[in-house]
Amino acid sequence: MGIKRKIEENGVDAEKKTKLEEEFPIETFIKNLKDPESSFLALSEFNEYVRQLPSPEKLDDLIENLLQGLNSNLDNVVGLISEEKRKASENITLYRFLTTLLEHFSLKNHANLAEVILKKFISIPTSIHTIYFMLSNHSTASHLKITLRFLLSIVQQNEYHARSIFSLIDFKRPCWKPLFKRRDIRDTEDVRYWVVKFFLSPLVYQHIDTIRNLIKEHDIFHEVFYGLANDSRSTVEFILDEIRTNIIMVPGVTKTDKIHLFDDRNLKSLIRLYNWTGQQRQKDLVKTKKKKNQPEEALELEEMEVEDSTDRDEVRRIIHTFMMIVLNSKNYGINFFDPNFGTITTTKSSNSIIFKVIVILANHYHSDEYAANLIVTSLTTCPDLLQSFFKLISHEYISGRSKNLTRTLEFLCEVLQQQKSLDTWLALFQTMTDPIKLTDILINLTLPIDIMSKFDQVILKNSDALIQSVAMKFLSSVLERVKEALNIITDVPLACGKVNALEIYQQAILRYIPKPDHFCDSLNLLKTVDSTSDINQPISQYINLLKLYSSPCFMSMSAMNINLDILLTNSIMNLLTFFKEILTKNETNENLIENYFQCIENILSYRESIDDATWARQNKELECTPLRMLLKLGKQFRNFSDISEQLSSIVSKLSSMVNQHRQELEIWFYTWLKLGSDEKIEQFLSNTIERIILNPYPLLEKTIKDSGYSLMIYSALDAIQHAKQEISNEIDEYLCHVIFQVYIGQVNHPSEKIHEHLRRIYLKDRSDMKIQQLLNSMTTSDKQNVMLTSEISQIEKYILSNIDLEKGPDNMQMNLAIKLNIFKLFSLQKSDSSKLISEMIQCLNITLLLNDSRRPFELLFDTAIEHIQSYASPENNTSTVSCVCQLINGLNTTQR
Incomplete structure (x- = not known):
């Protein structure tokens, strides 16, 4: 039989309870502790006194005084542990007292004293069975938490005791699983919180065998994870942080170990946290039970919606971070x-x-x-x-x-x-x-x-x-x-x-x-997009698609059987109608247009020329020719050199008659852009090219082949000859600038006979035009020619001006500057040759210093030497060599 106690803990009269303001009687406590009949009464009084202490410091002082009174001899305490057949209330009283001591020992590093208690507790075969009994369904939430906290205090001593106590516990006992369902919305640290905390507690030591043994407790972990969806935010954060820190991030835990932990069932439970709605709440049955005077402990609980959206967002963030590590971390994931x-x-x-x-x-x-x-x-x-x-x-x-x-x-x-x-x-x-x-x-x-x-x-x-x-x-x-x-x-x-x-x-x-032709209908559908929506995005996507299809890796596949005509007619051409709308809204997008031009270039690059008259004919939807629309798009750019290069690359493919004059086309486009993209010039330029594409044969003469001039110049002069109205001064000036640049850029200059033929056949009724005078002046022997000097001045004013201070002169400007200076040096025989050579050296040095792949120095330098040699007569070889030497010597020696 058990020992008969004087008074059980639950029967202590309130008037006889130790008052907090009175100092706890250590000597009386020790005396009662030694008496088997009063020992548990003494423990009960001690526990009550401890419960009312205002601060941890007071508790530390009390324990130290007690140890001093006991002379650190815990035999009487050990005797209580050894006693058999204690009542449930006595077990709770003892566990509370031992928990207080053990928590103090772990904080103050009294490992030897903790060893005395735990060695005795673990050595008694019935200790664990008593624990199982205290954790059974009949225990109240308060008693369950005291028991779990006592177990936790054992684990907190050190790794050895943690492994010792867990080696004795059988988590397959029926008492465990119900504990993970015991919740109380009114208590932030309810039974579920304490049982989870105890179960995860040995992980803090990160011992691999301990971790693996816990992972084997599949049913317990299922309960832990499954209940997360109904836990509070703080509990969710605590559990996931413990698992992340002490399992996932531990180096010795293998991917296989983690796979055993994060099986299908547990991962499904974790995913439920993405829809976390908060803790549980009391049912509407509360009112019914209150009417029946049932205690609040009997109230049932169910899920409630979280009131604070911040908590919900935070839980979603926490679980997302956790899942990203578990599923995707190279070192720590599964x-x-x-x-x-x-x-x-x-x-x-x-x-x-x-x-x-x-x-x-x-x-x-x-x-x-x-x-x-x-x-x-x-x-x-x-x-x-x-x-x-x-x-x-x-x-x-x-x-x-x-x-x-x-x-x-x-x-x-x-x-x-x-x-x-x-x-x-x-x-x-x-x-x-x-x-x-x-x-x-x-x-x-x-x-x-x-x-x-x-x-x-x-x-x-x-x-x-x-x-x-x-x-x-x-x-x-x-x-x-x-x-x-x-x-x-x-x-x-x-x-x-x-x-x-x-x-x-x-x-x-x-x-x-x-295949790309399957998307022709898609492009037509895009025309039905609401006019108020952003049309740039779908058009950009379509262009990128065509750009990829027209890239070398696809176009080189003969098996792809990509029809260039379909791409050009049904896609590239139709896209112009969208650009017309974009231009109408003044919503130009340089990147979009640049991609479009690149797409056309890609497609055309697989043919020497396509001779496509569609580009030169009037289009009803565009209300102009497609070629004219290309020019309208081109003038949206600020980088005249690049867009001139792109336009010439495209237009040169539209007719075999202009295919060999791509560089000359760059001059036509660049000069037009530098003159302000004048509408009259734009129309004139477009018509000039369209005449060649549609019907070049009336322009073909034997003299063209020998003249050194392209069909572009003949077409432009022919347009002037057959014009039904006066040619504007803007077009006259434009044509002068273009032809003069073409002239000074040629290695073998057209003869006076060619210029005479052009004036007589195409400009016979246009004697008042500047172009007539310029063609006459370019072959004169008068080295002080006023007309040429005026033209050079005009080119320097309009073409070589407005240089970007950050990027410097563009390719066209540097090339033109060198050719112009060489012309002045040799043809006009300017006396101040050192200044002209200095300017050429500056252009070459800029190209050297920029080291830009789009500005090849070698090409520019070779062009300069080639022009110097072509302009110099055989008897003037000395000055030619001198010019070349001055150019080379003047270059930046660090870059040369």
Whole structure:
């Protein structure tokens, strides 16, 4: 039988309780402690006194005084632990007292005293069974928390005691699992909080065996994770932080260990936190139970909506950070690198678990940014899951009845754009000896097969303009990846046969990538976009798409069978109607126009010339010729040199008659732009080119071949000859500037006979025009020619002026300056030759110092020498050599 006590703890009279203001009677306490009949009464009084202490410091003083009174001899305390058949209330009293001592010992480093207590407690076989009994369903929440706190105080002593107590505990006992469901909204540290805290407590020592043993307690961890959705924000934060710090981030814990912890069930429970709504609340049954005078402890609890949205946002942020580490961290996550990138079906791995998370979140990517971000990041970390993901999306969300097709395509774009560059695995690709294996991997990484198989039927035939716009963006993302793969196959040294690899990959492209002519209807649909919306974005996407299709890696594929005429007529030409609208709204976008010009250049670069009269004919939608619209777009740029080069590259392809005069076309365009992009000149320039494209044959003469002048000049003069009205001074000046620049840039100058022929045939009735006088002056022997001096002055004023102070003169200006100075030096025989040579040296030095690939020094220098040699007569060789030497000696020696 148990010892008969004088008074149980619950029967202590309130009047006899120790008052806080009185000093605790240590000697009386020790005396009563030694008496088996009064020992638990003494402990009860001590516990009550401790409960009312105002500060931890007071408690520390009390314990130290007690130890001093006991002479640090805990035999009497140990005797109470050894006593059998204690009542439940006596166990609680003892546990509270021991907890107070042990917590003090751990703080004050009294390890020897703690050792005495714990050695005795652990040595008694019934100790753990008593614990199980105290943790059973019959115990109140208060008693449960006291018992759990006592266990926790044992763990907190040191790693040895933590491992000792956990080695004795059987978590499969039925008493444990119900504790993880014991909640109380009124108590921030309820039973669930304390049992979770105790269960996770030994992790703080980060002992690998202890961690692995805990991970094996699958059922307990299921309870921990499953209950998170109904925990408070502070509890969620505490649990996830403990697991992250003391399991995930511990170096010795392997990925396999973590996979055992984060199984399907636990990950599903964690994902529920993305929809966390707060702790639990009391049911409406509260009122009924109060009417029946039932105690509040009997009230049932259920989920409540969180009142503070800040808490909800914070919990979502916490779980998202946690999941990003678990799924995506290279060093701490559960992901494995698959060198086969999903091309070979292997045994079940952690990445399949990650995919199950993606499947669960896939229903929320369109409405939850955290879910979308986790999916995208996980697919970036595990590219072997890409095809499985595309298959999932294709089956669930790609159909004619899909309500969120636009959002789905936008999300797929994000998935592709966030994928790592293929160069990341370049070293691995280079070691592969099997071309089939390499291409299978590249196909898996670049082609969303299940999506593309529905692209033509479901997406391209959809009548929604917005869907078409996003579809082009998606396809552009796919083509960027394909372009990467083609570059690897063609440009990188590989161990496998390149020819075989390229052939296999090209076949995949032909099978899954729609040809560009399929998008002609998409472009027409874009015309139906609301005029108030931003048209620049869909147009930009369409241009980027065409730009990719017209890039060398696609155009060089004969199997692609890309029809240039369709690209030009149905796409490039139709795009001009959009630009007309953009120009009307004064919403010009230089980058957009530049991409458009680049796209045209790409397409035209595969033919010497296309002789396409469509560009020179009036277009009803444009209300002008397409060529004229190109000029209107070109004058939106501020960089005249670059846009002149682009325009000449494009226009030179529109007719074989001007194909060989690309550099001269640059002069025509550049001079027009430098003169202020005058409308009259623009019309004249456009007409001049259109005449050549539509019907150049009336202009063809034997003299053209021998003259050194291009068909452009003959066409311009012919337009003047047949003009029904007076030619404006602006056009007259413009033509003078162009022809003079062409003249001084030629190695072999046109003869006086050629100029006489031009004046007689084309300008016979235009004697009052400046161009008539200029052609006459260019072949005169008068070295003080007033007309030429005036023309040079005009060119210096309009063409060589307005230099960008930051970038310096552009290519055209530097080239022209050198040619002009050489002309003045030799043809006009200017006496101040040192100044002219100094100016040429300055131009060359600028090119040297800028070191710009678009301003090749060698070409400019060679041009200068070539012109010097051509202008100098045989008897003037001495001055020629002198000029060349002065140029070379004047260059910056540090750069030379």
